[in-house]
Amino acid sequence: MIGRFLVLSIMALVLYACKKDKPTEPETGPDGPEKPDTTITAPPSAPNPVKAEAVNGGADLKLTWSSVENAERYAIYGDGVEVSITADTSTTLFGTSGVYTEVLVCARNSEGETCDTLDLSLWVGQAQNICDHLQAGCSSWVKIDFNGPSVSVIQQSDVDMSLPNTGYFILYDNNGNLELRDASATSAGQALMQLSFTENTTSSFAPPAGNYTTARSIVQGGRYIFWADNVPSGYGIIDTNDYFGIIRVDRLSNTDTDLTVYIQDKVKGLRWLKSP
Numbered sequence: 001m002i003g004r005f006l007v008l009s010i011m012a013l014v015l016y017a018c019k020k021d022k023p024t025e026p027e028t029g030p031d032g033p034e035k036p037d038t039t040i041t042a043p044p045s046a047p048n049p050v051k052a053e054a055v056n057g058g059a060d061l062k063l064t065w066s067s068v069e070n071a072e073r074y075a076i077y078g079d080g081v082e083v084s085i086t087a088d089t090s091t092t093l094f095g096t097s098g099v100y101t102e103v104l105v106c107a108r109n110s111e112g113e114t115c116d117t118l119d120l121s122l123w124v125g126q127a128q129n130i131c132d133h134l135q136a137g138c139s140s141w142v143k144i145d146f147n148g149p150s151v152s153v154i155q156q157s158d159v160d161m162s163l164p165n166t167g168y169f170i171l172y173d174n175n176g177n178l179e180l181r182d183a184s185a186t187s188a189g190q191a192l193m194q195l196s197f198t199e200n201t202t203s204s205f206a207p208p209a210g211n212y213t214t215a216r217s218i219v220q221g222g223r224y225i226f227w228a229d230n231v232p233s234g235y236g237i238i239d240t241n242d243y244f245g246i247i248r249v250d251r252l253s254n255t256d257t258d259l260t261v262y263i264q265d266k267v268k269g270l271r272w273l274k275s276p
């Protein structure tokens with residue numbers, strides 16, 4: 001009886017020792033080891049600055065920006081409508097899908113988004129009281145300086161073909177038909193920006209090369225897209241040395257023609273001409 005009690009006691013002690021020596025499990029929470037805190041609590045900063053350039057013969061707008069901390073996606077808006085979303089730091093908007101006055105590039109996460117604004121509105125200037133080239137005593141030339149830009153009505157004696165980024169056209173009477181004529185289509189010769197004009201159009205998307213002529217008949221109320229092609233650099237092809245714009249005929253007569261000139265001066269070579 002005593003021997004049996006001793007055996008049982010020894011077995012109990014051994015079992016207790018084994019249990020006591022069993023290594024303990026590492027302490028963890030219900031979801032495993034704790035991780036560093038990466039909770040997003042605020043929208044990211046704006047992607048600033050966004051670089052914009054005309055590509056594909058001026059048809060499309062390529063946007064590039066630097067990566068923004070805590071941004072999960074980048075949303076692009078054209079005139080208030082989301083037109084693209086990407087995880088990359090570059091995207092291209094295609095002119096055939098739409099042209100815009102204002103593009104926003106927004107860094108976005110679960111808390112919201114912050115945007116950089118790209119203004120693509122057209123510069124607007126007036127050229128007034130222009131006479132056709134046969135009229136004495138008034139001015140028949142229009143000078144466009146793309147550096148400013150600026151537009152002015154001048155005499156032929158003030159035409160200076162040596163000015164960079166500057167083009168000239170004349171209001172020309174071709175046997176009773178009033179025309180816009182680039183300097184190169186007159187005896188004055190070639191300026192450093194050659195202007196050529198489309199037919200009368202309501203389009204906001206300037207057409208590709210092949211749709212322009214340096215002498216164009218105009219009508220009251222007409223609207224003509226022009227291509228200002230940089231003669232010293234990239235002449236004859238649409239590139240980022242060039243500008244596009246619109247000439248609208250507000251009033252037309254041999255002695256008193258008024259034009260409004262619009263220029264896409266925000267992105268050189270871009271064929272997007274959406275008026276507000």
Ligand SMILES: [Ca+2]
Pocket residue numbers: 229230233234235236237238239241242
């Ligand atoms: Ca060119």
